[in-house]
Amino acid sequence: xxxxxxxxxxxxxxxxxxxxxxxxxxxxxxxxxxxxxxxxxxxxxxxxxxxxxxxxxxxxxxxxxxxxxxxxxxxxxxxxxxxxxxxxxxxxxxxxxxxxxxxxxxxxxxxxxxxxxxxxxx
Amino acid sequence: xxxxxxxxxxxxxxxxxxxxxxxxxxxxxxxxxxxxxxxxxxxxxxxxxxxxxxxxxxxxxxxxxxxxxxxxxxxxxxxxxxxxxxxxxxxxxxxxxxxxxxxxxxxxxxxxxxxxxxxxxx
Numbered sequence: 001x002x003x004x005x006x007x008x009x010x011x012x013x014x015x016x017x018x019x020x021x022x023x024x025x026x027x028x029x030x031x032x033x034x035x036x037x038x039x040x041x042x043x044x045x046x047x048x049x050x051x052x053x054x055x056x057x058x059x060x061x062x063x064x065x066x067x068x069x070x071x072x073x074x075x076x077x078x079x080x081x082x083x084x085x086x087x088x089x090x091x092x093x094x095x096x097x098x099x100x101x102x103x104x105x106x107x108x109x110x111x112x113x114x115x116x117x118x119x120x121x122x
Numbered sequence: 123x124x125x126x127x128x129x130x131x132x133x134x135x136x137x138x139x140x141x142x143x144x145x146x147x148x149x150x151x152x153x154x155x156x157x158x159x160x161x162x163x164x165x166x167x168x169x170x171x172x173x174x175x176x177x178x179x180x181x182x183x184x185x186x187x188x189x190x191x192x193x194x195x196x197x198x199x200x201x202x203x204x205x206x207x208x209x210x211x212x213x214x215x216x217x218x219x220x221x222x223x224x225x226x227x228x229x230x231x232x233x234x235x236x237x238x239x240x241x242x243x244x
Contacts, residue, residue: 043190051184055177059198062173068165069201072222076181079191100194105227 006118007033013110016102018081019045021095022088022118025060027053030092043080049095052076056085056093075104086111088119128240129155135232138224140203141167143217144210144240147182149175152214165202171217174198178207178215197226208233210241 007020011033021032027050036045056074063071074085083097084107096111098104129142133155143154149172158167178196185193196207205219206229218233220226 043188048184048188048190051188055181055184058180059177062170062177063200066165066170066173068170068203071198071200073197073199073204075195075197076193077195078185078193081190082195104230108226 003031003118003121004033006114006121007031010096010110010114011035014096014098014102014107016099017096017107018099019049019095019097021049022092023049023053023085023095024092025053025057025090036097045097048081048083048097052083052085052095073108075108082107084108084111086115088115089122092119092122094118125153125240125243126155128236128243129153132218132232132236133157136218136220136224136229138221139218139229140221141171141217141219143171144214145171145175145217146214147175147179147212158219167219170203170205170219174205174207174217195230197230204229206230206233208237210237211244214241214244216240 010020011017019034022030132142133139141156144152
């Protein structure tokens with residue numbers, strides 16, 4: 001399986017999932033499965049991912065200064081969308097975005113079990 | 123009850139909780155219960171909260187641009203600490219920091235049920 005299959009598996013495993021992506025910390029997506037047309041249609045997922053990558057990069061720098069260890073996981077909840085991100089390597093991370101009413105525990109779990117599978121394909 | 127009681131209640135309700143705080147988006151804490159001396163002692167909680175406030179403020183700006191609705195919740199996981207933040211008003215937010223091995227679902231729940239109580243005291 002390639003990235004895409006894992007991304008599709010993540011999106012299909014969680015009710016209310018809107019998008020899954022493998023992103024570089026430079027803000028460039030390797031691959032994205034975006035089914036937001038089915039739901040939270042007015043949020044521009046691609047632009048959001050770039051903005052969040054920027055935030056995640058800053059967090060990594062902050063974590064270094066704070067000596068709090070590497071950033072492993074990030075979750076950002078807004079009124080329209082909850083976005084989970086999980087570091088894969090020093091260069092890439094995986095993202096799963098879900099509707100606010102989705103089961104966040106399930107989404108976190110699905111992202112966690114798929115992360116090593118995606119990492120193995122990098 | 124004042125802020126402090128709610129913050130103490132949060133810290134005592136979650137095994138592995140390290141600190142709880144009510145912060146302004148300007149990075150100034152109203153009150154903080156910090157029991158990190160018991161555990162994750164080498165992370166400077168106060169400095170971390172200021173750094174994370176900065177990140178949260180940027181997220182709020184990004185959310186406005188992205189039209190994804192207000193930022194309601196943020197969770198940042200590092201190797202040494204997981205920090206949950208929840209918006210209370212446009213000026214203040216509540217924070218609960220826990221050890222990585224703590225029950226994150228419980229921490230999220232405790233923060234969620236205490237947030238309106240803290241808000242009522244603002």
